Amino acid sequence: MTEHEDAAAWVPSSRELADLESAAQECRGCELWRPATQVVFSSGDRSACVLLVGEQPGDQEDRQGEPFVGPAGRVLDEALADAGIDRSAAYLTNAVKHFRFEQRGKRRIHQKPDVRHLTACRPWLEAEMEAVSPDVVVALGATAARAVLARTVRIGEVRGRLLDEPDRPVVVTTHPSAVLRLRGREGYAESYAELVADLRLAAPYA
Ligand code: URA
Numbered sequence: 092m093t094e095h096e097d098a099a100a101w102v103p104s105s106r107e108l109a110d111l112e113s114a115a116q117e118c119r120g121c122e123l124w125r126p127a128t129q130v131v132f133s134s135g136d137r138s139a140c141v142l143l144v145g146e147q148p149g150d151q152e153d154r155q156g157e158p159f160v161g162p163a164g165r166v167l168d169e170a171l172a173d174a175g176i177d178r179s180a181a182y183l184t185n186a187v188k189h190f191r192f193e194q195r196g197k198r199r200i201h202q203k204p205d206v207r208h209l210t211a212c213r214p215w216l217e218a219e220m221e222a223v224s225p226d227v228v229v230a231l232g233a234t235a236a237r238a239v240l241a242r243t244v245r246i247g248e249v250r251g252r253l254l255d256e257p258d259r260p261v262v263v264t265t266h267p268s269a270v271l272r273l274r275g276r277e278g279y280a281e282s283y284a285e286l287v288a289d290l291r292l293a294a295p296y297a
Pocket of ligand 1: 160164268
């Protein structure tokens with residue numbers, strides 16, 4: 092099997108999350124597996140009503156093998172708690188399952204995934220959606236929104252309401268990293284409050 096096509100060839104027919112996660116370890120659907128430490132698949136279980144999608148694992152997530160365990164994860168945890176959503180009852184995943192970065196000396200600098208990475212990884216997200224069949228999906232940031240909705244949206248134009256999508260409602264909100272970047276600066280409180288307000292739209296489903 093050649094690399095750089097998409098993940099479809101690696102996705103098993105099973106919709107057990109454990110089977111999906113273990114098959115994903117072998118995925119060569121794009122080149123991102125090479126420099127990454129490991130696949131970061133998801134956390135949460137198949138009975139979750141709220142499924143949250145991020146962009147891709149960051150440095151900490153890549154090292155620990157869990158989504159949203161780094162600084163952006165701490166912002167998300169706080170916002171989820173303030174929105175009345177129990178993180179442990181939600182399912183958390185990413186549009187792209189490997190950390191894309193540029194090595195600069197000892198530092199690994201986050202690089203946004205390209206559309207081809209989103210496309211390559213989408214079969215995993217589709218399989219997860221089938222497995223979990225959540226009542227609502229929350230896309231964190233424009234990259235996640237593109238993966239979930241299969242179209243490009245501007246966060247400012249679609250946030251603040253439930254989008255009526257064919258399979259289930261979708262909430263699009265800002266990525267917690269964008270909120271984190273404002274910490275200590277003007278605009279942080281407002282940006283955080285907007286994130287919480289968007290997450291509250293999903294809370295009744297939790
Ligand atoms: N950012 C993401 O989009 N996902 C993670 O898992 C961590 C940071």
